[in-house]
Amino acid sequence: MNYPKISIVTPSYNQGQYIEDTILSVLGQRYPNLEYLIYDAVSTDNSVTIIKKHENELTYWVSENDNGQSDAINKGFARATGEILMWLNSDDILMPNVLHFIAEQYIEKGDAIYFGNCIHFKENMNSGLYASGSNVAESFNTIPLELIDTIIQPSSFWSKKVWLQNGILDNNFHFGFDWEWFLRAKNNSIPFYSINKPISLYRIHDEHKTGTGGKQRQEELLKIYKIYSPKYAKLYKLVKNENFNLSLGEKVIFRVCKLLPTKGFNRISFLKMIKYKKYKKYTIAEIEAIKMML
Template identity: 55%
Template sequence: MPVFSKISIVTPSYNQAHLLEETILSILGQRYPNLELLIMDGGSTDNSVDVIKKYENEITYWISEKDNGQAAAINSGFRKATGDILMWINSDDMLMPGALSSVAEIVRDKGDKVFIGDCLHFRKQPGGPLDAWGSDVANDSKKLDLSTFDYVIQPSSFWTRSVWKITGPLNETLHYAFDWEWFLRCRSKGIAFEYVDKCLSMYRYHEGHKSSGGGEQRRAELLNIYRRFNPGKADLYALLMQEADRKHSLIYRGIKKSLHFFKSNHSYARLLKAVYPGKFACYSIDDIELLVRML
């Protein structure tokens, strides 16, 4: 008989009742025999509690009260968790069928590491088409440095309890980039990362998607992470932050038209180097384009 390691999944949520049920069903629908699901609701004022109560016989622990943010809620959940394998999934994402059985098998064979898999990203606008695209974590993890670009897809990542103990909890002072900061701390502690050739989750973009609306606060958090883990890229990121709101300026549009007239590749990075040849002279097109994706 196979041994099924206990998997603990923490789901933080706040006022996402319209999405939460799909997340819960994607977890419970795995029918994994040794599952611990903990739902940490931040005191939602919609009908999230009704959704949770609908499945409370299959939920190990849940609470609905004001918390100190998403990172604090996840930390609180992991303090109560007793599983051998840990992961969290937000209340707007979903697990792919069979994900947990795959996770248990991988950990049994590979041991104490951070495992990173692939993901199906999707966006459905009301009354509009469904857009969907996949990830390429294998290629990104080979070509890119994690301290330069966050290629880890959080709902498709998992790790053992010992990895969590070695690394410590999420940084509760961060509200947008705590997952990237935690993965970088993992690496700094000597924890190995291993790519898993499976699509483990579905990542939903929607109107209330938190990371998409982080704005200046999110970028400020990322800048501080660059300063700590990759200071060589921090100055470039700071410059790009200054330019983030100027993409549609008259000078930008004028240069873009000129480059188009001369049939040049008018990428944003090339425009910046054309408009500010002194400021961006020492940075490569590739570096600029990569960090623009982190804005």
């Protein structure tokens, strides 16, 4: 088999307790035509020490100031020479034998974005391991990408041609730049191929950027909604400003409604019922999806 070169970029900043798992998951693929680049943003923990430990197996690494995660990834892809690209954050992990599988998909189907399933996990010394799976293919085919980001980034690859056609990541975004890039690709009519296979392990931890973005992340996502779906931008603003705490009277009505033989009745359906004029243009599923993005 003539293995196409795969280039993987890992942006890194102060993830010393996780980055070796990331590095080993890439090198452990033993893919014969791998280009692995790490861009560290001058970490102050032991990240650089761990990177140096593996530098003989890396194509390139550097520790230098950047303008954020997306900037580091753009730098990496500017240097990358592979036919297939992806980035893997320094707290995520590739599943075994993934690169050979992706190469086969690319050889068979050509230039496109390939995305698969993911296993989310969180390690807790007190309660053990939490893990959950995903059915990304079903989500992508049933939920508009403009409504919610159904593609899990560490489980996605694409060809160099697609990267050049779609353009670099937008450095103005620090939380939703991957979602914006996928939405841009959809608008550019780039093919998406789903893979019914777990591609990566997505680590959940207290320092995870998605969970610590707060108001800044919400405002950024609103900007993306405004660019790609004004309809959902309005819904996002409504849900973002919604008070989901029920008054005493509403709690009584809610409990009575739950006793009725109504399938799937929950707080969101109750919210739409009591605020029908406010949410009449949106389905319960759309409101629930938007709430997940907060």
